[in-house]
Structure formats: C-alpha cells, structure tokens
Amino acid sequence: MTLIKFIEIIAILVGAFSGFIEARRKRMDMVGVFTVAFITAFGGGTLRDILLDRRPLFWVTHQEYAILIFVLALVATPLIRTVRQIVSERLIVIADAIGLGMFSVVGVAAALDAHMPIFIASMMGVITGIFGGVLRDIVCNEVPMVFRDGKPYAICAFLGNWLFLAMKHYHFPHDLAIWWSAVFISGLRLVTWRFDLRLGR
Amino acid sequence: MTLIKFIEIIAILVGAFSGFIEARRKRMDMVGVFTVAFITAFGGGTLRDILLDRRPLFWVTHQEYAILIFVLALVATPLIRTVRQIVSERLIVIADAIGLGMFSVVGVAAALDAHMPIFIASMMGVITGIFGGVLRDIVCNEVPMVFRDGKPYAICAFLGNWLFLAMKHYHFPHDLAIWWSAVFISGLRLVTWRFDLRLGR
C-alpha cells in the first residue's frame, strides 16, 4: 500500500468518524449514522465534482470505501461510546488536520485539471476540504461549525491552496507541490489549534 | 393507462402529499407548499440523476407531473385540513410503501444502466427511494425522519434492491425482477410497520 493510499484511507475514516459522532449525538439510527458518515467523508469531493461536472465520482470508482463505511456503521453504531473513549480528541484533531490538507490540495489540483481560473481553483480546494462537514451539519440541523467557531480551518486550507498554486506557477514538481502544501495546511491547522488562535469577527 | 404508469402517478402523488402536510405544519404559504411537495416527490430521483450525470431529468421530460403538483398546490392548500381527515394514516403508509418499492427498484435499474458497480447501484436505489423525504425535512428545518425514527424503511429498500440485483445476476427477466423486488420492498415495509419493529440503535 502506497503512503498516499494510506493517508487517503485515514482521511476518509476520520471524516466518517466525525459523522458517526454527530449522528449519534442527534440520536440517529443505523441508517442515519451510515448516511451522515458517508456525507461527511465524501460530501466535499462530491460537491466539487458536481460543480466541475466530473464523473464518475470518487466513491463510485472506489466502491470499497463505501462498503468500508457501511461495515463500520453496522459495527460501530452500538460501540460508539466505547470508541469515543479510546480515541482522544487530540488524535481526532490531528487526523482531521491531515485529511484537511490532503483533500484541499487534491481538490485544487482537480480544479486545475478542469481548467478552472486560479481563484476558483483555490475555492474548489476549500470546498473539497470543508463541505463534508458543512453538509453533515446541515443534515444534522445545525449551523455549520466551520462557519461559526472562529477558528482558522477553511483559512488554513485557503492559504495552503495558494501555496500550491504558487509552486505550480514556478514549475515545482507536481508531487513536491502537493506534499508541501498539504503539510503546510495540516501544520498551520495544528499550530493555530494548539495556541487557540481565533479569527477576528 | 398502463399499470406501471398508474403506480408511478400514485407514488408521485403520495410523495407530494407528504410534502403538502409537512409544509402546512410549518405554516408555509402556497409557494412553500408547492416547492416542498415538488422536492418530496422528485428530490430522490433528481439527486440520483445528478450523481449519475443523467439528463434530462424525469420531471423535465414529463412536465405534466410538475403541472399536476402545481394545480394540486393551488387547490389543496386551503383544503389540506379537510383532505387529511378524509385520507387515513393507514392509507398514506400503504401508498407510501408502494412508492418506496417502485422508486427504489427503478433507481437501481437506472444505476445499472449507467454501469455503476453493484454496491453503488444498491445505494442509488435507496437514495431514489428516501431522499425526497430527506430533502423535504432539510428544507423544513428538521432532522430527517428516516434517519432517526428507527423503523425499517431505508433498510427495506436496501434489502429489496439486493433481491433485484440477485435476480438480474441469475438472469431473471427484467420485468419480473422489477415487480418481485418492488413488491418485496413494499411488503416488508408494511409488515415491519404493522408489527412496529425497530432497528437496534
């Protein structure tokens, strides 16, 4: 298994996991838990692909991920309280930051492939990174967390996306640009989280 | 009028009707009543077609259904209390179960037509069957009922979709597979409803 595949699976699992928790907090049943987990994990990339008119969707080509979340929903629904005790909040934030970095930068690259202008490409990256959580919160009947908690999250993705665009502009190798930008986003997220920095309102 | 056309109209009317009721409960005006009824009736199939990139949409090709719901919204909005007294809950559940069966199996068939892998096809069937109601609840600012009431609904569709996939795999005639699976879903829904079975949480 390549490193990027491994990180991809981690990022999807973290997305799904945050969906599990939110769905259970809303006292949803197994159908809700699966659906919300699925939407959280794949909603951002799906919305991006619909806006760009790219098909087939990621989770259609890789149905193994959909099956994985399905099995986890079956297994995890009764166990969710136990799982939450094992997995510390710190671990979730770290894994989520890694996912944010990967998803965002891959989203920008996909938008550039589809010949989007650069500001739009940077937005598509942010959409890929954050809209899973936005759709999760809409389905769970909440004002999306990422729009109201004032912590830098979308901003980290946005800045890292521009780092990626700059590196592409100056002809850095593609893989190098992907990795540096993703690490930048994840790192920035973790640093701002650690020191509890807030955006001005 | 063929039998399948007749059932299709019944299924759409039932979807629209549940939209009417929910919209009126939220004290919406005529515009809201029409929109919510429309979304409930066509939302699941529309989302499926967007995900599969199929066009034209069902209700675009058959604008008579859109006009039908429009006229009903005009007529029914002032009469909705009377209508609810005439139409018993039992009748609604039965008609809704028929709609769930038809819509879900037709959704799987559409996904197979679009060369989806089978697990995804089974999901597309469930999306077709339940997302009208999910979108209705989101627009009405509720946590979707189908995710939280713990009654088998999506599960019935899911199981019946696999029956359909199995029958296709073993080369049953297409129409036979459609009818048996749809009847299976409707029947399973009605039996579990009658005996008030619940999913584990």
Added chain:
Amino acid sequence: MTLIKFIEIIAILVGAFSGFIEARRKRMDMVGVFTVAFITAFGGGTLRDILLDRRPLFWVTHQEYAILIFVLALVATPLIRTVRQIVSERLIVIADAIGLGMFSVVGVAAALDAHMPIFIASMMGVITGIFGGVLRDIVCNEVPMVFRDGKPYAICAFLGNWLFLAMKHYHFPHDLAIWWSAVFISGLRLVTWRFDLRLGR
C-alpha cells in the same frame, strides 16, 4: 460598462449583502460570511445550471465576481453594523426587486436555450430568482423566508416569466421581451410590497 452589466453587478451585490446580514445575525465568522454571501448571490443560478447540466458555471467564467464578494467579506465583516445603518431597508428591497426581475427572466431564457418545455422553463426562472435565498436560509438553519412570509415574491417572478414566454411566443424581439418582463417582475414586487399584499394561506 453596459447597462445590463451594471444591473448584474447590482443584483449580485444585493444578493451577497443579504447573505452578509443573515450570516452576521447567526454570529458567523468571516468564512461563514463569505460562504453565505456567495451562496445567496450565486446559489439560484448554480442550482439551475446543475439541473440543466450547463457548464461552466456563471461564477467560474466570471471569477471577478467571486473575488469581489471575497474582498467585500474581508472589508465588510467588521463594518456590517455601520453599513446597515447607511443602507435603508427600502433601498435593499428596491435593489432586491431589480435582482429578482433580472435573474428570473435570464433564468427562463437559459432554460429555453437548453430546450426545456415551457412550464419547466418558467420554474427554472423562479429557481434562479429565489433559490439563492432558499439555500442561504437552509445553511443558516432557518425555514426559508420565501416559503413562509406569504408575500408575493416567487409569484411575481412566476407571472413575469410567463409574460416573457408569451412575448417570445408572439415573436417579440428578444431584448425587448427580457426588459419588459424583468421590469414587470420588479414593479409587481415593489407594488405588492408597498401595499403589503399577502397570498392566501
């Protein structure tokens, strides 16, 4: 700058502005303010284009509008209270009515271009005109205003769209039909607002 370009910018700014206000009322941070403003300004046209399968999207071709809203979100978020005092409610309603007229009629024209049947085209126009606000309210976790306040808004768009369709049917020049119908919608909205007319519930 042509007149139509000028009106377009006004209409987009008004949409964005109503998003700003709603997002601030929900105490959102800068990310939320930008996103909600963007969704309000472009959500209706984006949904129409997804339903019609038209690409590239309007705001992709014109990234200057996305950048404009981005800059305004940066600048306006701290100033929003001041801005609200300068801009009277009357001014907002007038600008919004102009936007409703333009967006709706342009939406119908786009749907006719895509060979939609006429009832569907009239609906696509209404969707273009009102769904920015609907999506804004869904993201802000409210029952959409346009579905519940009982004031003619979608109805004005709907009637004006049919005026446009009639003028096209009788071979009026395209531009004339656009302008007359847009003015009709804006005027009807302002008259019904001025006299506080309500739809029956």
